[in-house]
Amino acid sequence: MALYPPGTLIFVNYGERPQCIHSRLVLSHVHEDDYIVLTPDGDLYSETMSPQNPDFTGFFPSLPGGGIPAGVRAANVYSFAPMTAAEYAGHMEAGRQAADAERLVLGVAAAASPVAVSEVWVLAEFIEGKKIGDVMVPPAGCPTLDKWGLMKLTDSNGLERPCLIHQLPESDIPSFCEERIRLARISEASAGSDLSAADDVRTLEVRYGLNGERLRSFRESVNELQEVEFSDYPLEPRTALSYVKAIASIAESATAQHHMWINSSRIPEGDRSVYEDEVLARILDTAVTYDALNVANLASMELVCRRRQLLAEAHSQNPAAPSYMGAEHFLGQTYKAGGGIVTPVLAEHVAKRLQQQSQIWKEKRKAEENRKFPKKPGPPNAKAPPGGKGGGGATA
Secondary structure, rough: OOOOOOOOEEEEEEEOOOOOOOEEEEEEEEEEEEEEEOOOOOEEEEEEOOOOOOOOOOEEEEOOOOOOOOOHHHHHHHHOEOOHHHHHHHHHHHHHHHHHHHHHOOOOOOOOOOOOOOOOEEOOOOOOOOOOEEEEOOOOOOEOOOEEEEEEOOOOOOEEEEEEEEEEEHHHHHHHHHHHHHHHHOOOOOOOOOOOOOOOOEEOOEOOOOOOEEOOHHHHHHHHHHOOOOOOOOOOOHHHHHHHHHHHHHHOHHHHHHHHHHHHHHHOOOOHHHHHHHHHHHHHHHHHHHHEHHHOOOHHHHHHHHHHHHHHHHOOOOOOOOOOOHHHHOOOOOOOOOOOOOOOOHHHHHHHHHHHHHHHHHHHHHHHHHHOOOOOOOOOOOOOOOOOOOOOOOOO
16 A cells, blocks of 8 residues: 655655755656655655665655655755746656556565555645745745645745745646636725726626637627727727627628628728728738637727728618718728828817808898899889879779
8 A cells, every 4th residue: 555645745865965855756656665666856666665765865854735744854855946836747748658667577466455645745836936826845844824834935026025825635736726816807906996896898808718718609609799898998988898799680791791791781892991991801800710809899899890881881872982971980990091180179169160151151042132133122012003103094
């Protein structure tokens, strides 16, 4: 029966001078006192892990959780560097395979014994240069409470500080990492400018197809889009969400809708709008299906949608002779091309003055016409009878 389950740390002394205590990570049991072990340098081999091994002048199984036992100075230990959960799992699998091969050579079967649950210490918070879930080897005497502990770590900037660690079964590392990330996303602060770490409203969840490639369905993604109000959004009104919903209602993608439009709009072959709209459609498709962007909340995608709408409107009356009248309003441009600048406030002021002036000129023209061509007054009530004021002829 295996005395040391996989994941156990053992410290051994080979009698070197100056003294060096070597760390060994047990990966798998071979037979009797023989185990497949891993060294801090990444070497994997079979070794007799017992005080009776003549190669050892010192044999020190670790404390629960991998702590350095009494009698071993931490300064003399050649220890493991932090490793990711994936690296740890890879070493364990390699150890199991090596143990199977070693038992085949020895002609022995694996011992029938209960499977021991291997528990390890992992990093439970983020520190620059390391990842949550990295396997840790706590030093002797580090404070622990209910499988939680603190150990000093150095980040990628060379700064050392105490970090939170947690002891758990090796198989629980993936679910532990997911839970820590979930807690980080819903965390809220009591002060500061950033009070939460909520999901970015500009992005969607990245999804993968059956072959492992990043891929989203355009139609399904459009159903997930939600428009969020921004006080400083540069373009009004916002049309991106309603536009992509309209696309999804008639086609599988923006590119498919582009081909439908070209086939039915009678735009001449070779017109530049055909190529421009196709590129814009592909940009929109890529943003949604690969980049996983919430196009409803991106001003850049709003411009893409508006340009496509302008192209459709320009060709709506005469497909062969498009009219781009009002293009600056479609694209939300403040100033006209060519370098000349007229501020919107002044343009609005001039428009109002011209309207007022036009009304004044209209009234002036009417007054002038009345002065030059006055209307003649007519009889008060009825027309006078012919033959003069008396109305009758001479009497005899």
